[in-house]
Amino acid sequence: MAAPGAPVTVTVTYSNEKHSIQVASQQEDGEPTLQDMAVLIEQVTGVPVPFQKLIYKGKSLKELEQPLSALGVKNGCKVMLIGKRNSPEEEAELKKLKDLEKSVEQIANKLEEVNKEFTGIQKGFLAKDLQAEALKQLDKRIKGTAEQFMKILEQIDAINLPENFSDCKLKKKGLVKRVQVRFEVT
Numbered sequence: 001m002a003a004p005g006a007p008v009t010v011t012v013t014y015s016n017e018k019h020s021i022q023v024a025s026q027q028e029d030g031e032p033t034l035q036d037m038a039v040l041i042e043q044v045t046g047v048p049v050p051f052q053k054l055i056y057k058g059k060s061l062k063e064l065e066q067p068l069s070a071l072g073v074k075n076g077c078k079v080m081l082i083g084k085r086n087s088p089e090e091e092a093e094l095k096k097l098k099d100l101e102k103s104v105e106q107i108a109n110k111l112e113e114v115n116k117e118f119t120g121i122q123k124g125f126l127a128k129d130l131q132a133e134a135l136k137q138l139d140k141r142i143k144g145t146a147e148q149f150m151k152i153l154e155q156i157d158a159i160n161l162p163e164n165f166s167d168c169k170l171k172k173k174g175l176v177k178r179v180q181v182r183f184e185v186t
Contacts, residue, residue, distance in 0.1 A: 008032050008068050012041055014081040018160040019044045023068065031067035038064060046091075047083040048167050086167055093168045100148060100152055101175055103113075107148045108182050114141050149183045 007024040021040050023032040038049045054061040056079045061071055073079065086094065118138055121131055156176055161168045 008037075008073065008077075009075050010037065010068075010073060011076075011078045012044070012080060012081055014041075014045045014047065014083075017045070031069055033064065034061055034062060034066050034068060034071060034073075035064040037073075041081060045081060045083075046085040047081060048086060048166065050170075051083040053082040055082065086165075090165045090168055093159065093165060094171060096159060097156075097168065097171045097175055100155060101171075101178075103152055103177055104149075104175065104182065107145050107152070109142070109147050111182065114138055114145070148181065149179055153179055153183075 007022045009020060009022050012019045012021055019041075021037070021044060023037045023040055025032045026036050026039075033047065034054070034109065036054055041047065041052060042049050049064075056071065056073055056077065060080070061073075065070070068074070104148075117134070120126065121134055121138075126134055143160070156172060156179070159168075159172060161172065
């Protein structure tokens with residue numbers, strides 16, 4: 001059995017393909033989980049995690065947060081994957097949404113910086129005579145981030161997806177919600 005936190009090498013069979021993958025934990029000092037393995041399998045096979053059905057020793061592996069060791073998966077094991085890849089068209093749309101998602105995170109980070117600066121001003125870390133000008137600058141930056149969020153919402157809204165692009169539709173809906181939550185903060 002692998003030591004806790006040690007990567008686990010697994011052979012994944014998908015269709016007529018075989019992939020040897022080394023699964024490491026995404027948490028420091030943690031054991032590799034089924035989620036860690038599923039994400040790697042998505043990268044290797046192109047089958048998105050929600051569309052994966054992983055089978056080991058005749059049993060379906062479903063509990064993504066479980067460590068592989070708790071599921072009996074260890075070095076040298078074979079896991080079978082059943083699932084479907086997205087079409088190239090859907091992958092292109094997913095890439096657009098992932099790029100927008102990165103933009104949302106960057107803008108959210110800028111907003112977090114503004115929030116920290118504002119908190120510092122509230123706590124009196126800036127001389128009284130400089131506070132008015134600093135608040136004016138923060139107000140400008142907040143309005144700028146709000147405008148950036150609005151532009152992203154417009155870009156998301158402009159993406160038209162066919163009915164069968166269910167993965168994209170879920171991603172799009174989730175992204176809109178994330179932007180709205182961030183937007184409420186501004």
